[in-house]
Amino acid sequence: MSQIELKNVTVELDGKLLLENVSLLINDGEYVGLLGPTGSGPSYILQVISGLLKVTSGQILIDEIDVTLSPPEDRHVGFIFEQFNLFPHLNVLGNLLFGPRMRREDLEIKTKVAREIISLVRLDGREDAYPKELSGGMQQRVGIARAVTAGAKIMLLDQPYRALDAKIREEMRFEIREIVKDLRLTAVHATHETEEAMIISDRIAIFNEGKIEQIGTPEDVFINPSNLFVATFLAESNIWEAEGANEKVSIGNLSFDLEEESTGKGKVVIRHQTCNLFIDEPEGPNVFSVKVLKIRILGEFIRFTVKVKDNIEVVCREMLNMKWKNPDQFIDQQLFLQIDPSEIKFYKQI
Template identity: 40%
Template sequence: MPEIRLECIRKSYGSVQALDHLDLTIHSGEYLCLLGPTGAGKTTTLRIIAGLTSPDSGKVYFNDKEVTHVEPEERKAVFLSQTYSLFPHMTVAENIVFGPNIRDWPDEVKKRTLAEMLDLVRLSRRADAYPRELSGGMQQRTALARALASGAEVLLLDEPLRALDARLRLGLRRELRSLAKSLGITTIHVTHDQEEAIVMADRIAVIRKGKIAQIGTPEEVFDHPNSPFVANFVGQSNFFRGVVVSSNDVTLIKEKQGRLLPARHSHFKAGECVVIAVKVGNTEIVKSEDGYLTGSVERILFEGRNLFVDILIDGVGRCSSKIPAKFFDRIKVGDNVGIRWDAEKASIFSLEKCNLDEELKVE
């Protein structure tokens, strides 16, 4: 299965710059999630890999062979749109053998491939059904079988789970990933859902404004974001600005009312303007005398397994925390509480060159 390399890809639509010198390598057989907000250039990247859109400049390589101007039908990279694009006038079986028919394979090979594929996606009994008669999950499996039957070496999935209802989506995450991994296919999965990316990916590439903001394993991207944007987009974060006081095993910063806040080890020097980011789930609610910061509970949202608590911190503004639902009886709106966190879980970024509000914008 091919390794895919994008080098310095640029693409603009009129005055809109969709991709801006994008570099990205996807290893052979890897399951990569391309995660980013709407309009970040995710789908454009996918279409360029498929050959459906040609870049303004830059090169695309499959296994070190340049394919920038190779036609889509010669790439063996199957594109699956959000709605799967199952051909409505063909049955499940006809859809699946579309690729083999186009390539004019011998009849017995076609038959064997069809049987194998139907078996693989457990649709043997629905072979003669039309796509509109299938459930969302079955449609997705048909589309996968169709892709695999055509001899695909690369799967390009554009928000493949978006059209499904929430419950089914959770189940299919695992199924989709294990199918792709067991066949060793290089897969690029576009999504704007950070949770989906974290659960499914070997590596996550966070894309923003046509550039890769960060690429790494889900743990790396979640726990060690390289920018406030990534910190906030992959798992929501609380941000606290301040000036570095000392930087040893723990970096200490002083916020504008003089309170000291800890973050993980860093190379920042005393006096630098910084911001620390703490994931909502890592922000603990404690008695007000134990907290780094104090405030009053503004709102409590019951989310089933968790409580989502908004706290109005004196002199800072609104912070959020996610705590287990069992604490439901022990907290109520108006309570004075403190918040704290494990210094190791707090990331720290320079504020010298960046505007935090601009940086956190999702659009």
């Protein structure tokens, strides 16, 4: 296992600022997700750690050793991309031994090591298989095994599951994390998908325009987003201009109770899945009579668009179950909307 530390890292390329003053500590054996929109920074961080992208200023330390100027081959880093990048003319064992053979290492010792790693990545009996004979998930495991055989202590994963179909992708998220933990590697995983980051990460760093907006456990960043960008990036949300006073916030004539005190003008964020709909009026705070305008089925969910007073539209997400059987029957009907005060986020205008 290895510790990684970035200190005030800035990267400029062709006049464009890719990373700005990024500091990040990744502990031994930690699996850290880097999450953000395309071009916001996660993939650049992987390239900086690996040595494929030079920093303009700042430091990269691995196990407290400054590797800022070290070439990639001296950093003991394995890189797993979206594309599998296996040698098609070599079988599994041959792919693992390619690096050691080029470096003229003792192949007898390395073959023994490679076979042990093949077992650890759950590819027993497939040593003689060629890449075209393996599933996408198996090929990703070969990529990890090859990097570990070559001496990698750090695994960098750049959107590794994007080329896989949905079912395999879901399985691999859990499987690769388990393998990385079993191999006692430190992992840094870049993705644009919130669900993926939430599943695989011990901690998540959320990027926007080359900067870290927030870092924390998946639960912490999701439940306690530090700002408007994080709150709306992590989940589909209703967003309104609003004004806060004491423990209330108002959108026109519509007023919500909050859990925390708010003052001044700002924006209110209420995530779709926290807007709860009822056929019968519930008890408690923030209950409103609403009219259903639109309904859309999204797989296992239903998205309702409802109208509250003053023609304010709210989007709600409910599970598709017996309660909402034949959902089209609710169009133009009255339902009741309830929102827990703790789920309403108010971000004061700066």
